[in-house]
Amino acid sequence: MSETDRLSLRHPDGTTTIYIGNHVLEATRGAVTRWVEGRRMFVISTPRVLSLHGEALDSLLSAAQAREVLVVPEGEEAKCLEVAGSLWTEILTRGGKRDSRLIAFGGGSVGDLGGFVAGCFLRGIEYLQMPTTLLAQVDAALGGKTAIDCGGAKNSVGLFHHPAMVISEASFLSTLPKEEIRAALAEVIKMAALLDPLLLERLEGRLPELLKGDPESLAPVVLAAARAKVRVVQRDPGEAGERRLLNFGHTLGHALEAAAVDGSLRHGDAVAYGMLFALRLALNRGLEEAVAGRLEELIQGLGLPPLPTYDIDVLMALMQKDKKNQETGLVWVLPESVGQGKMFDDVEPDEVRDLLPAFLEHPWTA
Amino acid sequence: MSETDRLSLRHPDGTTTIYIGNHVLEATRGAVTRWVEGRRMFVISTPRVLSLHGEALDSLLSAAQAREVLVVPEGEEAKCLEVAGSLWTEILTRGGKRDSRLIAFGGGSVGDLGGFVAGCFLRGIEYLQMPTTLLAQVDAALGGKTAIDCGGAKNSVGLFHHPAMVISEASFLSTLPKEEIRAALAEVIKMAALLDPLLLERLEGRLPELLKGDPESLAPVVLAAARAKVRVVQRDPGEAGERRLLNFGHTLGHALEAAAVDGSLRHGDAVAYGMLFALRLALNRGLEEAVAGRLEELIQGLGLPPLPTYDIDVLMALMQKDKKNQETGLVWVLPESVGQGKMFDDVEPDEVRDLLPAFLEHPWTA
Numbered sequence: 001m002s003e004t005d006r007l008s009l010r011h012p013d014g015t016t017t018i019y020i021g022n023h024v025l026e027a028t029r030g031a032v033t034r035w036v037e038g039r040r041m042f043v044i045s046t047p048r049v050l051s052l053h054g055e056a057l058d059s060l061l062s063a064a065q066a067r068e069v070l071v072v073p074e075g076e077e078a079k080c081l082e083v084a085g086s087l088w089t090e091i092l093t094r095g096g097k098r099d100s101r102l103i104a105f106g107g108g109s110v111g112d113l114g115g116f117v118a119g120c121f122l123r124g125i126e127y128l129q130m131p132t133t134l135l136a137q138v139d140a141a142l143g144g145k146t147a148i149d150c151g152g153a154k155n156s157v158g159l160f161h162h163p164a165m166v167i168s169e170a171s172f173l174s175t176l177p178k179e180e181i182r183a184a185l186a187e188v189i190k191m192a193a194l195l196d197p198l199l200l201e202r203l204e205g206r207l208p209e210l211l212k213g214d215p216e217s218l219a220p221v222v223l224a225a226a227r228a229k230v231r232v233v234q235r236d237p238g239e240a241g242e243r244r245l246l247n248f249g250h251t252l253g254h255a256l257e258a259a260a261v262d263g264s265l266r267h268g269d270a271v272a273y274g275m276l277f278a279l280r281l282a283l284n285r286g287l288e289e290a291v292a293g294r295l296e297e298l299i300q301g302l303g304l305p306p307l308p309t310y311d312i313d314v315l316m317a318l319m320q321k322d323k324k325n326q327e328t329g330l331v332w333v334l335p336e337s338v339g340q341g342k343m344f345d346d347v348e349p350d351e352v353r354d355l356l357p358a359f360l361e362h363p364w365t366a
Numbered sequence: 367m368s369e370t371d372r373l374s375l376r377h378p379d380g381t382t383t384i385y386i387g388n389h390v391l392e393a394t395r396g397a398v399t400r401w402v403e404g405r406r407m408f409v410i411s412t413p414r415v416l417s418l419h420g421e422a423l424d425s426l427l428s429a430a431q432a433r434e435v436l437v438v439p440e441g442e443e444a445k446c447l448e449v450a451g452s453l454w455t456e457i458l459t460r461g462g463k464r465d466s467r468l469i470a471f472g473g474g475s476v477g478d479l480g481g482f483v484a485g486c487f488l489r490g491i492e493y494l495q496m497p498t499t500l501l502a503q504v505d506a507a508l509g510g511k512t513a514i515d516c517g518g519a520k521n522s523v524g525l526f527h528h529p530a531m532v533i534s535e536a537s538f539l540s541t542l543p544k545e546e547i548r549a550a551l552a553e554v555i556k557m558a559a560l561l562d563p564l565l566l567e568r569l570e571g572r573l574p575e576l577l578k579g580d581p582e583s584l585a586p587v588v589l590a591a592a593r594a595k596v597r598v599v600q601r602d603p604g605e606a607g608e609r610r611l612l613n614f615g616h617t618l619g620h621a622l623e624a625a626a627v628d629g630s631l632r633h634g635d636a637v638a639y640g641m642l643f644a645l646r647l648a649l650n651r652g653l654e655e656a657v658a659g660r661l662e663e664l665i666q667g668l669g670l671p672p673l674p675t676y677d678i679d680v681l682m683a684l685m686q687k688d689k690k691n692q693e694t695g696l697v698w699v700l701p702e703s704v705g706q707g708k709m710f711d712d713v714e715p716d717e718v719r720d721l722l723p724a725f726l727e728h729p730w731t732a
Contacts, residue, residue, distance in 0.1 A: 123511065
């Protein structure tokens with residue numbers, strides 16, 4: 001059994017304890033047992049996760065008074081009001097009370113949905129995030145953001161509701177498709193670039209090994225990324241300022257993801273391309289070429305799928321639409337140096353439109 | 367123009383400013399104008415409230431960038447997931463952003479629903495409660511509890527989301543039916559009995575006058591009740607302890623309300639009967655007869671409608687069902703002396719069942 005690392009995230013309503021490591025389930029059994037003891041436990045998960053990792057629940061929940069597993073569809077499809085409503089009804093029917101607790105067991109969608117359902121059930125019950133994907137372990141499961149999609153807009157309905165615990169078991173990652181590892185590592189590069197130079201160096205040294213998805217190699221990366229995110233979230237729990245640095249690569253990335261035919265570009269891959277484009281804007285604002293080159297080389301190492309063909313007007317319109325969710329116009333997060341980013345609200349649409357054609361033609365400067 | 371009183375409720379996420387008085391709308395125009403200035407304002411209200419008091423919005427919202435009025439059905443019917451979902455969609459469609467703001471303009475149901483919709487839209491936007499009923503002014507609009515009904519259970523889905531401001535305009539009360547005034551005064555008696563001996567004396571001295579619904583007379587009562595509630599909520603924002611004192615009269619009251627045919631007993635009237643019954647349990651636990659007699663006399667002064675006929679098994683079953691929402695069994699809130707209440711978890715169902723037949727036959731001890 002390898003080492004288990006523990007982080008604490010202090011937030012306005014208390015503290016989240018985050019356990020990260022290979023075979024961390026064994027190491028946390030005591031803490032989880034105390035948390036579930038004598039209570040009615042509700043688990044939200046998907047058929048795929050339950051078939052791959054469902055047995056993990058047996059020992060974790062043996063102390064519960066009752067265990068109720070609620071199955072939801074895979075992916076974003078589950079994040080809707082209808083599914084949330086049927087979960088609340090089901091939880092009530094199966095005897096859910098104020099002191100019942102919930103486990104969100106799956107990827108980012110299950111975490112977003114499960115956190116939302118826990119946060120609103122009887123005005124909030126405690127819950128635990130048990131993320132099974134790399135993306136959820138390094139990002140989505142941390143920070144208390146919960147949401148469903150409503151009115152055609154992603155994450156338009158939700159609340160901040162921090163989990164009591166996050167258990168990131170690295171061995172779950174061994175069953176992930178390589179494409180999901182790659183897309184999640186793009187988000188790790190995002191955090192490293194703006195927040196953690198040491199993590200950036202680790203990624204530069206070991207990217208090919210990490211891309212293979214080996215849990216032993218990934219665990220320290222999950223830990224470092226989680227630590228970087230915890231620091232930012234603690235300083236800005238309500239996402240009023242610094243936390244928005246985590247949107248590096250997301251301004252164009254969201255548009256690239258949304259406009260790709262049939263969802264052919266994964267979120268993480270779209271963010272990777274979004275970062276590449278942001279580097280061009282950053283170069284216009286004085287970013288050293290060596291720094292931009294270093295980040296581009298790392299992103300190149302991911303082996304991204306080729307960019308689909310895009311209509312520039314569609315991308316521009318999507319970015320404008322995204323702006324609706326922002327308090328003040330469209331904000332671009334750009335790197336200023338290694339480990340340092342800044343929000344810019346002075347990027348004119350014309351500058352973006354001028355740079356886009358060459359970028360879409362050939363996203364690499366080299 | 368009469369005096370405007372201002373209370374502050376400090377809560378974990380900030381401070382709510384509560385304005386109470388006759389013609390308070392004029393007095394708060396400056397504060398509200400600063401709050402709406404340049405923003406897209408969403409108003410949730412009902413046809414009845416808009417036709418009676420809608421013009422109040424004109425001067426309050428003149429500084430807004432845009433005003434969008436969203437109409438919902440009267441009463442509890444509006445507090446459902448379908449209505450909440452269509453409001454979120456509508457707000458998105460009409461350009462709602464993170465810095466948009468919302469006004470819940472109506473009675474308790476509009477406040478519960480509006481607070482929930484504001485609390486979950488883009489993970490929470492600021493909102494204002496403008497309660498138009500006496501019950502909402504003395505109770506529902508204060509304290510940040512928001513909810514809708516789901517899975518057949520009242521208030522089963524919601525969150526704590528405190529309004530930025532509460533504006534309780536006493537002149538709105540002049541249009542209320544006398545039955546609503548009476549039922550709301552029952553809740554005021556509830557607060558006075560356990561929390562505020564001075565308010566209790568005021569009620570004893572002026573009940574007939576208050577029952578007439580005159581805004582000038584009611585404003586100081588709204589203020590005193592709000593002040594009592596603010597004190598309790600500040601000490602126990604999450605309803606973990608003391609705040610549950612506000613459930614005096616509600617244990618049997620909820621059951622009486624739910625079992626009454628066609629909703630023939632209003633919530634407040636049911637709570638009044640619930641308090642009468644609780645007095646019997648309290649007498650068994652040593653409450654002075656003089657204190658019980660004093661409260662009973664005050665409740666008698668309300669002129670309650672007669673109790674419907676009940677099946678005792680149904681009432682017992684409903685109280686057991688209510689228990690499901692409690693952390694630990696069924697809790698009765700009982701008075702110990704004037705201005706002092708306590709939670710009892712040792713009231714056996716047998717004691718309740720033994721006392722019920724005589725009580726339902728003749729709820730008054732005298």
